[in-house]
Amino acid sequence: MTDPLRVLILDDDFRVGELHRAIIDEQPGFIALEPVRSIAEAREAIRTAHPDLLLADVFLPDGDGIALVQDASVDAVLISAADDAPTVRRALRSGALGYLLKPFERRALTGLLDRYSRYRNILAGDRPVRQDDTDRALAILHGSGEPVSVSRSATEQLVLAALGDGEASAAEVGERVGISRATAQRHLASLAARTVVEVRLRYGATGRPEHRYAART
Structure with missing residues (x-):
């Protein structure tokens, strides 16, 4: 099982920090570290807790x-009410992966x-990556031109496209x-429950059958 991605929240308003913490903890595959309220606390938490984001x-x-x-040396996103272009440009020049303007929807x-x-x-692990891996990772990160509020249905559309005409x-x-x-399993199960995809079983020589998914035509 893959370890959850660890997120450190830095905001001097503890109410905002706790709000973001609750959202992160409800997101599958993520866990929020104890929020911090100053640069000094953030530096110490980065040094000792090694957050992913x-x-x-x-x-x-x-x-x-x-x-x-x-x-x-950590992936980062800036979250701020500062909406002036110079601040946003400076944030992106710093190496931030993104910039969220307060207030924003959940x-x-x-x-x-x-x-x-x-x-x-x-981009997991230490394996070599191809150019199309890099292009695809950056397109996903930046939403391929879509706003950061991309919905779950958009992910389901990608899952359906990945199935194509096969299984x-x-x-x-x-x-x-x-x-x-x-x-992927969660989205496929949801699609199967709505009969958008069908589940097929492939039996091997030993062990449990493998679940295979195909789009209904």
């Missing part, structure tokens, strides 16, 4: 969240987390789409 405000009591992102954050998980899945296992679908096997 940092969600950082821009203006903190003891410094600049963008400068922290530039210095820290689905904006869940959509971003979903895409980040798929991005990480494509595939959840693991194969996950590999094609760039999502985890568990996420």
Whole structure:
């Protein structure tokens, strides 16, 4: 089983930090670390807890969240009410993977987390990557031009497209789409319950039969 991705939240408003923490903890495949409220606390948490993703405000009591992102060796997204173009450009120059403007709808954050998980899945491990792997990972991360509030139905459409005219296992679908096997399985099960796809069993010489999925015509 793949370990959940660990997210560190940096926001000087504890209510905002706890709100984001609750959203992250409800997202499959993610776990929120204890939120921090200052640059100093964030640096210590990065050093000791090794988060996979940092969600950082821009203006903190003891410094600049963008400068922290530039210095820290961790994937990061800036979340701020600062809506001026120079701040956004500076955030992206720092190496941030994205920028969310406050206030935002819940689905904006869940959509971003979903895409980040798929991005990480494509670029997992130490294996060499091809150019199309890189292109696909970046397209997924940035939503291929779609807003960060991409809905679950969009992921289901990708799952259906991955099935095509043939059949595939959840693991194969996950590999094609760039999502985890568990996420692909969840979407396939939902589609099967609505009779959008059908489930077929493939029996091998030993062990349990493999579940195969095919789109209904």
